[in-house]
Amino acid sequence: MSKYSIWVLEYAELDQYARGALQYGAYEGSVRLPFCYVLIKSDEHISMVDVGYNHADYGGVLGKKFGISNWHSPRDVLEPFGLTPNQINTIFLTHAHFDHMGNLQDFPNAHFYxxxxxxxxxxxxxxxxxxFKALNGATDPGDILNAVRAACEGRLHYLDGDASDVIPGIDIHAAFDTHTYGSMWIHVRNDLSPESQDGWxxxxxxxxVYENLGCEHPDQVETGPYVPVGLATGSQTRLIETSATMVRTTNGERRRVIPIHDRRLPDVFPSRKLQNGLTITEICRADGQDSMVR
Ligand SMILES: [Zn+2]
Known part of the structure; x- marks a missing residue:
């Protein structure tokens, strides 16, 4: 059985981003960088991983500083699924960079982890x-204020390290002092088994990008060493260890580790480009769920 459907939803893009920001030591060239969040849906829960950012106020300033284009609101991005942001009830925040946590105010009914x-x-x-300002180059203080507001409303939930079954079959893994101080990754055990053979x-x-997992395509047979991402407040050692842990958790199946910023993700999984230029990538479907990309 498969409990959850998972889609990666593009909401904006950056035409040319230095490769070195994505993989440490890649000193030449640039690539397209899609900006995305993730929709995880079962019969009981409509969840997301991250919320993107709001292209207004200081979010807009950061968006322009980085050169982000084709930004669309969560309302637009969720529309093809017949959903509105009001219907999202659980949101896992991988970290607090503006392009991941910059839109809490658009989800008035969600509980944030x-x-x-x-x-x-x-x-x-x-x-x-x-x-020390460089540390805060990709954070919006307004997002922290919005997190406090959510806390006042009883909708901000603090985690201290790993957590199992935050909702059934979905675990959180902390990766402290890596990309950020308190980054985390999400493991969806789609068969609900503790030793899942169907984890994402x-x-x-x-x-x-896939290079951080030591490959250019996740189905590649010969893989190389893990390469840390090019932006971190923490340690390269911890980043490499985290890549290794993720790959081990999927029993070596790199295609089950989803890098949302990788431009090639829509070629690895079924996908559909919409008229507005944004792409939906279908990672997996719950039992009985129709495809959203055909
Ligand atoms: Zn980040």
Missing amino acids: IQQREISEWIRAMTLPEE ILAGDLVY
Whole structure:
């Protein structure tokens, strides 16, 4: 049985992004960078991994600074599924960078799950003197305020490390001091078995591109060493260890680790490009769920 359907939903893009930001040591060239969040749907739960950002206020400033284009709101992005943001009830936040946590206000009924360390350490980073500003290059202080607002409403849930069955079959794994202070990845055990043979990993920014998993395509037979992502507040060793743990968790099946920023993801899985230029990628379907990309 398959409990959950998983789709990666593109909401914006960046035409040319330096390869070196995605894989450490790739000093030449640039690639297209899609910006996405993930919809995970069962009969009982409509969940997401991350929320993108709002192309207004300081989110808009950061979007323009990075050169992001073709931005669409969650309302537009969820529309092909017949869903509105109001219907999303559970949201896992992999980390607090603006393009992942920058739109909490658009999900008024959702309960948000994030590592306590991710919030507290970003607040600490904000208190540092001007010369440490580079640490906050991809965070929007307004997003932290929106997280506090959600906490006031009883909708922010702190995690301290790993957590099993946050909703049935979905586990959280902490990866502290990697891409960010309190990054985490999400493991969907689609057969609900503790030793799942049908698991999917939503990797957040712990894996930007397949090269971080030591390959160019996940079905490649010969793989190379893991390469850390090019942007981190934490340790390269921890990033490499995290890639290794993810691949081990899927029993070596790299295609079950989903890098949402990888431009090639829509070629690995069935996908559909919409008229607005955004792509939906279908990772897996729950029993009885029709394809959304045909
Ligand atoms: Zn990030």
